[in-house]
Amino acid sequence: MPLDPTTAAATLRTTASQFGTQDAYVGPGERLSWNDIAAGARRTAAALHAAGVQHGDHVGVLMGNSGAWIQTFLGIASIGAVTVPVNTRFKTEELRFCLKQADVRLLIFTDEFLGIDFRELLQSAEPAAASTLPGAELPELRQAVMIGRGALPAGCRAYADFITAGESVEPDALDTLAEAVKADDVLLIQYTSGTTSFPKGVMLSHANMLLDAQAAAKRMGVRADDRYFSIRPFFHVAGSTLSVLVSLSTGCCLLSLPKFDVAENLAILDRERCSLISGNDTIFLMLMGHPGFDASKLHLRGGWAAAGPEVMEQIHSRMRVPGLCNAYGQSEAAPNVLLSSFDDPLPLRINGFGFPHPGTEVRLADPDTDRPKPAGEHGEIQVRGWNVMRGYYKMPEATAKAFSQDGWLKTGDLGEMNSEGRVRMVSRLKDMYRVGGENVAPSEVEEVLHAHPAVRQAQVIGVPDARLGEVTGAFVLLKEGEEVSREALVEWCKERAANFKVPRYLEIVETFENIGMTGSSKVQKNKLREHAIQLWNLAPTKAAP
Known part of the structure; x- marks a missing residue:
């Protein structure tokens, strides 16, 4: 399958013409063919055009995994507009920031999702939604559907x-x-956690995402008759690129759920005879740990996992998935950077060694100087090629910092290369941690805690967790004369941040001096994490990539 830098509309047209009556998407109460997807996308495109949305305008999408999400995404793409997928777990401030920073002009949202009233959420972010848009908080938002x-x-x-x-x-x-849309046009702006208080909007083009989907599908050996189950949220690039667009590019059927329900997941894998699966280590561990897990009821032959060697081995031996690939990537690279092939020797797949895709390059470099590392030495994984983002939306300084002087994307992850030139991720250089597949920057949670009137300083780290890989741990120094309980601080965070960011552990301290400070009076996060593991009696396991 040669890689084709095409557009989403052109790909949909080709796939619908070849596989029109075949299943395209299956979800709760939904079973859509490719003809259904194409018709729905076209209705959405027409409605957007009638609403005044033009080429390059930004359209927000706030809903869970569904056929409607896919049709909306492809409809937006078909007129050259840009999708801004919104995390369904965002709270008021996060939603307001996302919609405002992205200059979203029209928002398509569902009334409620998993018990969350999105009408109430939207009106708290922009009170004018209750009367007449646009409003003072989000002056660019002209319509909400x-x-x-x-x-x-x-x-x-x-x-x-x-x-x-x-x-x-x-x-x-x-x-x-549709014909006026070019492969280099921006298809999607993905908000991803970074080193700043709020996420950054990664601009990804049609070529970025579709080439990445095509390349990943080739490595996985995806066929049009495959039934591909993915619980990855479509508002993440692991969902939009490696789920939705992999399916679109190959004609295979995508199956998903609006939330991760282990029993229902297992039932679908059996009932729908799914042949491919994807996810991080948390998802696979929960599937295998469920009382109803029975490998004899599975029909899986492959897919991909972002997991460490121990979990990869379990997926192969306990779930009996013979051709599972090991994946590494990040949003800024559309997202897949390295992927083993379904027919690679098992030890390579288990240990995470993969090649970059054709037309892309990966090097290991000194993270401070960006000089390439000699063979055999660990270095920062840096990427160059068609999968690299167009930059962060309206953040030129952050964009410049994301690249080396000679134009390589700096991932902030430490990697190693074997004698064949295969690369794997070893650990993260950045402070960011991952809670059940969700990236969290410590500064995001620290900012929430710093807003509490009793808090003088907060330091946040990711700590090990058997189910989620990592969870949030926080240490708080109070202002002189102030008193507040741990429970009250956790509740403060629950009201102001997505649930995966809320501290699982929180300790109020009198000083950080005994834990470890740098010469510039900064808390050493590595020592803080070691202290947390001992204090809270946690297993010091390394989180999977």
Whole structure:
């Protein structure tokens, strides 16, 4: 399968023409063919055009995994607009920041999801949603379209009315809009946690994401008759690129759920005879640890996992998935950088060694000087090629820092290379940690704690957790004369941050001096983590990549 730097609309047209009546997406209460996906995307494109959305405009999408998410994404792409996927676990401040920083002009959202009222959330982020948009908080947000049967806020449009308004758009006009989209146009802005208080918007083009999907599908050996189960949230690039676009590029059927329910996951894998699967170590460990797990009911032959050697071995031996690939990547690289092949020798796949994709390069370099490391030495994984982002949206300084002087993307991860030139990730150079697949920057949680009137200083680290890989641990120094309980501080975080960022462990301390300070009076996070492991009696296991 040669790699083709095409557009999402062109790919959808080809796939629908070849596999139109075959299953494209299966979810709770949904079973859509490729013809259904194409028709839904076209209705969305027409509605967006009728609503005044133009080439290059930013459209927010706030909903869980569903056929509607896929059709909306492809409809936005078909007129050359840019999807801004919104994390469904965002709280008010995070939602406001995302929509404002991304200059979202139109938002498509569901009324509620997993018990969260998104109408209430939107109105708390932008009160004008309850009356007339745009408002003072989000001046660029001109329209908000609600899917669902809940009470419609006065400042929003009903999805049915939105779609009906698009019926007057001529088919030729939609074809012309789709043809004007170029492979280098931005397809999606992915918000990813970084070293700043709030996430950065990674700009990814059609070519970035579709080439990455095609290359990954080739390594996995995906066929049109495969049934590919992925619980990865579509609002992450592991969901949009490595799930949705892998399916789109190959014609295989994608199966998913709006949330990770272990029993239901196992039931779908059996009932739908899924042949491919993807996920991080947490997902696989929970599947294998469920009382109802029975490998004889699985029909899996491959897929990919972002997991360490111990978990990879278990997936192979206990789940009996013979062709599972090991994946490494990050949002800034669309996201897959390294992927083993389904037919690679098992030890290479278990230990995470993979080649970069054709047309991309990976080198190991000194993270301070960016000079390439000699063979056999560990170094920062740096990437160059068609999978590298166009930059962070409206953040030129952060974009410049993300690259070396000679133009390589600096991943902030430590890697090693074997004698064949295969590379694997060894550890993270950055402070960021991962909670059940969600990236968390310590500064995000520290900022929330620092906003509490009793807190003088907060230091946050990721600590080991058997189920999620890592969870948040926090140490807090209070202002003189102030008193507050650990429970109250945790509750403060729950009200202001996504649940995966909220501290599982929190300790109030009188000083950081006895834990470890640098010469510039900064807390040494590595020593803080060691202290936390001892204090909270945690198993000092290294989190999987």
